[in-house]
Amino acid sequence: MSQYSQLEKALKYHFGYENFRPGQREIIENALSNRDLLIIMPTGGGKSLCFQLPALIKKGVTVVVSPLIALMQDQVEALRKNGVAATFLNSSLNSYQTRSREQYILQGKVKLLYVAPERLISDRFLPFLDLIHHQVGISAFAIDEAHCVSEWGHDFRPEYRQLILLRKRYTDVPTWAFTATATDRVRNDIIQQLGLKDPSIHIASFNRQNLYYEVRPKKKNAYAELLELIRDSEGSGIVYCLTRKKVDEITFKLQHDKISALPYHAGLTDEERTQNQTRFIRDDVRVMVATIAFGMGINKPDVRFVIHFDIPRNLESYYQESGRAGRDGEASRCTLFFSYADVKIIEFLINQKSEAQEQLIAKQQLRQMIDYAEGTDCRRTIQLSYFGERFLGNCDNCDNCRYPKPVQDWTLEAMKFLSCVARCKEKFGMGHIIDVLRGAKTQKIAQYEHEKLSTYGIGKDKSVEEWRMLGRSLLHQGLLEQSTDGYAVLKLNALSWEVMRRQRTVSIPVTVTQKLTWNEDNAKTVEAEMLLQRLRSLRKQLADEQSVPPYVIFADSTLKLMAQVKPQTKDAFSQLSGVGSHKLSQYGDKFIAEIRAYCQEHNSQEQKLNPTSSLTSVSATALQTLLLYQQGLSVSEIAEKRNLRPTTIFSHLCDLIEKNQPIDINHLVPPEKQQKILQVLEILGDIALTPIKEYLGDTYSFEEIRLVRSQWRKKSHKN
Known part of the structure; x- marks a missing residue:
């Protein structure tokens, strides 16, 4: 062998x-x-x-x-x-x-x-x-x-x-x-x-493809948004806060709103922290609200969401903390709430450091974190570049890729903003500049007689948030600078003067207010969801009997496969990803009995997939696409139902074809086109798609070429 x-x-x-x-x-x-x-x-x-x-x-x-x-x-x-x-x-x-x-x-x-x-x-x-x-x-x-x-x-x-x-x-x-x-x-x-x-x-690559990254502005109703996020999510989650006080406050509010939550921070006793962590790992409590003290000791692969209610101090911390979601490879969500009020708190903490060099490094790291939060590029591009890994963007699994922000020309507004900074002699922060532009009557404006400036009140047509959005974008684009002394005073540079002299235009991404929905699992039928909940209950019961965390019995991904495939024999059950010989003998009969009982109650049948290909090689998300495809849905219908791009569904179908699953590409690519693409593949071999498309011409789409190439690969591997 x-x-x-x-x-x-x-x-x-x-x-x-x-x-x-x-x-x-x-x-x-x-x-x-x-x-x-x-x-x-x-x-x-x-x-x-x-x-x-x-x-x-x-x-x-x-x-x-x-x-x-x-x-x-x-x-x-x-x-x-x-x-x-x-x-x-x-x-x-x-x-x-x-x-x-x-x-x-x-x-x-x-x-x-x-x-x-x-x-x-x-x-x-x-x-x-x-x-x-x-x-x-x-x-x-x-x-x-x-x-x-x-x-x-x-x-x-x-x-x-x-x-x-x-x-x-x-x-x-x-x-x-x-x-x-x-x-x-x-x-x-x-x-x-x-x-x-x-x-x-x-x-290895630092790219965690199963994680969805998003940044949300932290407004007055941020807690209500946090609550909605948790209620709309399934499974366990972590909410990170900057201070012990905030941890206790958010925990209290969540408990009041009937969310099973516990706190974790250095102010608790060792016994309290250990007890709370154990309850979280064993699914006795759903949400852990924590400071970064809740870190390396978490061995829980089925965390479905990580929410940073306050901005972290640097990108490496954010990558590690958000990376505690989805360690089992299943789709999970990472949300960051961003506000400049939190930045001020971190700046204050940084200023308490005794070493000037430490302060400088910490401020630079914080600036990188702000750049990430404000960035309009693919979130993965920003993260991976921090670790020296190149990623070209368009990951289709972050807010900036799924919901690209429209870009508008704000050159005139930028000239007003920068002129106001100049008129104020580069001695004030963003809040004061915006107050001057909007004609506010604050004590500071009266103290410095800034109501007499030519820029006073010339920006009444824009809201505070719109001016702040412009100010952040100017900083992000390097058209304006900020002092690193902790006071965040705005400073002009050479590019600022180019803008004011009309030698440079300014375009900024304008945030469109929308509710970003999370529908990765929309493809589940109500039936599969009901069976999944029963299997979770059985898993929890067995875990409690043995005093172990539920994921030790079976991973979430394995339970989802059970609910989708509904295996009713030991042979079929053994084919599931995550079912080894020991777990088959120890738990197989109990889970098969639960599945059989459910199928009898609901007159449901086991899903018959291609027996020549093990289900272990098919991802849970591709399997959801396959089940919908077998129901007769088109690619566009599957994409709409799952809230995914059609290109993602095509990727699933290509993967399924290569894994020997029953996809009939005659419904997707006309036979005459298939023949021509196969001829080109035989000549050029298994190379990138672009040269193949250039050879074939514009009448052939990338999706058609990919599907036929997958079919060709499958046959080549057989031979």
């Missing part, structure tokens, strides 16, 4: 998945060849599997270094539910539990041992580690959250620096370092501080 089939077989047997995510297979192959590894893979990218699967295949014990007790306990529990021999040793165990686990390890009954760095490097533990190495063998050291080793990382921990002891003590044991984010400087520090020898380095 080839290594290819062996690895896939092990993946399905232990974890229930038939296909690796991008990069996983190559990483695992390098791990099995005893190489040192440095893996930078964003949250939700599947980095845990990259050390868990090799640990099951290799001889001996893989020692996993994990910085948080709660996190290691959750991971071990999830592994055990998959039938994997894993355990942990930490301070939560009594002496009897510790001794019995140590005996199991020395008897070769454990494949993965989780331990905190403090314990690992202690004088008492190192001799035990020597004993493990001598009796059963240590296959590798897997260092999770490896950025903690670097002073330049965002979560430096001194004890991580001492882990180089492992390399000196066990020279023949490979070290695998894993982290979610790391700059070039941090990567080099990890290699040096852990003593990695010629490591295989893998840097």
